[in-house]
Amino acid sequence: MGGPCRIITNDDEEITGPPCTDNFQIKPFQYCGYRFYSAEQAFQAFKFTKDSETFNTILGIVPGNNDDSSTYGNLIWQHGQCNTKDRNPDWEKIKIRTMLNINRAKYNEHKDLRDELLLTGNQAICGPSSTEWYYKQNNHSWTYWNGRIQMIIREELKNDDACNNELLSSLLQEIEYYENL
DSSP: OOSOOEEEOTTSOEEEOOGGGOTTOOOOEEETTEEESSHHHHHHHTTBOTTSHHHHHHHTOOOOTTOOHHHHHHHHHHHHTSOSTTBOTTHHHHHHHHHHHHHHHHHHHOHHHHHHHHTTTTOEEEOOSOOEEEETTEEEEHHHHHHHHHHHHHHHHSOTTTOOHHHHHHHHHHHHHHHTO
16 A cells, blocks of 8 residues: 556556655645645545534644654554544445545646656556455456556646647546446
8 A cells, every 4th residue: 555656568568656756745725615635634534424523533633753654654554544424425435436536626737746757757557556446346446446546647748739638538538437337
């Protein structure tokens, strides 16, 4: 869990992607009126209803001076696993689009991250080894979806001439398909 995504080269080799593709990366941004320190923090918080104690606990976790992205991300992830009673009842349906929108907000605030993601060119991206889940009689994995999310944002960041609209449309349709299962 956590860590940068992987870039699939033209030779089908996997190389470590840039830090911007790591949902655990500490890089503060605003999302839905709240300040978050990582995409993982926003994601874990929004699993829960906004008026819940769990949402507010996760929202209040600030990285310590000695916390690296992995330490902080794992702490946040653990807090998101501890309570199911306050969970957003639509969570399973909306979690992929939520992560997409969280990452859009992160990139929107940080030009350096946008530039870093664009440097991945047109290479396929897959997430690091991560959690899996079963939804509507199908297996899903953040290894798959995190890569898709990064590729969507990368295409959205490109100028009109460079954007692969067919790829972008296809990736967005995958999310719509998941939401309509």
